[in-house]
Amino acid sequence: xxxxxxxxxxxxxxxxxxxxxxxxxxxxxxxxxxxxxxxxxxxxxxxxxxxxxxxxxxxxxxxxxxxxxxxxxxxxxxxxxxxxxxxxxxxxxxxxxxxxxxxxxxxxxxxxxxxxxxxxxxxxxxxxxxxxxxxxxxxxxxxxxxxxxxxxxxxxxxxxxxxxxxxxxxxxxxxxxx
Numbered sequence: 072x073x074x075x076x077x078x079x080x081x082x083x084x085x086x087x088x089x090x091x092x093x094x095x096x097x098x099x100x101x102x103x104x105x106x107x108x109x110x111x112x113x114x115x116x117x118x119x120x121x122x123x124x125x126x127x128x129x130x131x132x133x134x135x136x137x138x139x140x141x142x143x144x145x146x147x148x149x150x151x152x153x154x155x156x157x158x159x160x161x162x163x164x165x166x167x168x169x170x171x172x173x174x175x176x177x178x179x180x181x182x183x184x185x186x187x188x189x190x191x192x193x194x195x196x197x198x199x200x201x202x203x204x205x206x207x208x209x210x211x212x213x214x215x216x217x218x219x220x221x222x223x224x225x226x227x228x229x230x231x232x233x234x235x236x237x238x239x240x241x242x243x244x245x246x247x248x249x
Contacts, residue, residue, distance in 0.1 A: 082179050084137035084151060084186045087127040091138050092120045094147040098169040126154060132196040134164060139183045148174040151183045153191045153200060163199045164191045164245075168214070175210065184218040192245040200245055203228055203238040215241035 099110045111119065123136035134154030138147045149170035156165045166187055170180045184202075191200050204211035206225055215222070220241035228238045 081142035082139055082148070082182050082186075083142050084183055084190070085140055087123040087136035087138060087150075087152070089124055091123070091147065091150075092117070094138055094150065095120050095123070097147075097171055098150050100172060102172055123150075123152070126152065132194045135190060137183070137187065137190075139168070139170065139179060148179060149183065151180075151187050153187050155197070156201075158201055161199075162197055163201050164194075164197045165201050165203065166191070167202065168211075180211070180214045181217045184214055188218065188243055188245065195246075198244060198246050200243040202241045202243075203230075204241070206237050206239055212239055212241075215239070219243060 126134050127136050136152035139149035151168035153164045153166045168180050202215050220243045223240040223242050226240045
């Protein structure tokens with residue numbers, strides 16, 4: 072019997088709001104935080120939620136955080152965003168995402184990553200969008216490949232700060248015509 076690829080669930084990305092703390096708690100599950108140093112404390116989650124809300128409210132092009140929602144029901148199924156960072160001496164955008172366990176393998180992360188790339192492109196501020204998944208995170212590396220990122224190689228990072236990890240450096244050219 073021939074196996075077919077799953078049909079991506081229709082999703083939309085919506086700006087992060089004060090109401091999204093519970094979604095962040097759900098995304099803090101051990102199986103989702105395995106490649107990111109493990110679950111965060113309640114205090115760390117609340118601080119991250121405040122950073123996400125502030126970034127989404129800041130319209131200066133520094134980035135934006137989003138909830139990933141099912142288009143039909145509005146149910147929150149993940150988080151995604153982009154933010155400014157300095158990488159190898161250059162100002163770029165970085166992206167990262169999490170899709171709740173029961174919604175993985177449906178193309179949601181790839182669809183949301185493409186949408187976030189569109190949002191970053193619309194800022195007309197930085198040429199490149201990078202993602203730095205752990206080399207051991209096969210699913211996130213597959214999302215990068217499917218979303219059109221180019222693998223530049225591996226790099227040593229600390230995430231969270233103080234926890235060394237080996238990551239893949241994936242890059243998407245937001246303005247390839249330049």
